[in-house]
Amino acid sequence: MPRTRSALLACIAWMASAPALADGSFEPVHVNRISIVNGVEYELVVTPLKVRGRDRSADPYMGQCTIFTVHGTYSRRSGLPSFLTRAGHFAALAHLKQAHAADRWVNLGWMGTGFAPADSGAPCTFRSRALHLHVEQGTQAVISYHDPL
Secondary structure, three states: OHHHHHHHHHHHHHHHHOOOOOOEEEEEEEEEEEEEEOOOEEEEEEEEOOOOOOOOOOOOOOOOOOOEEEEEOOOOOOOOOOOOOHHHHHHHHHHHHHHHHHOOEEEEEEEOOOOEEOOOOOOOEEEEOEEEEEEEOOEEEEEEEOOOO
16 A cells, blocks of 8 residues: 555656646647747738647637638736746747748747737737746647746
């Protein structure tokens, strides 16, 4: 029994320290356009590739959109995770620019409340306050954060 308890505690500690997308998700998208101003502000226009999420449901942000637009910046807000840095935001933008230049799809997603509606009259246009290039088990995804988790 002590061995089982030790293994269980080790597993829980590993899960708590490993990067994960709990309460988040990502979907493959095609980058139609990316415009970057002042190094941090950007407009991103993508076409979701209409792949259902891992649980077979539509993504809550991109799931109903044929074109998905994000107006974003880097804004260090209280309550956002400490790993969201300006350098990390730059890396995520560079990844999106490279995908656009190479005409290849990229994973785009969110964590917590990763996007906020930009305008009630434009249901597929959102805002973001920080991007992060997340890498897990060889898979890369640009993850958006908007409000504290």
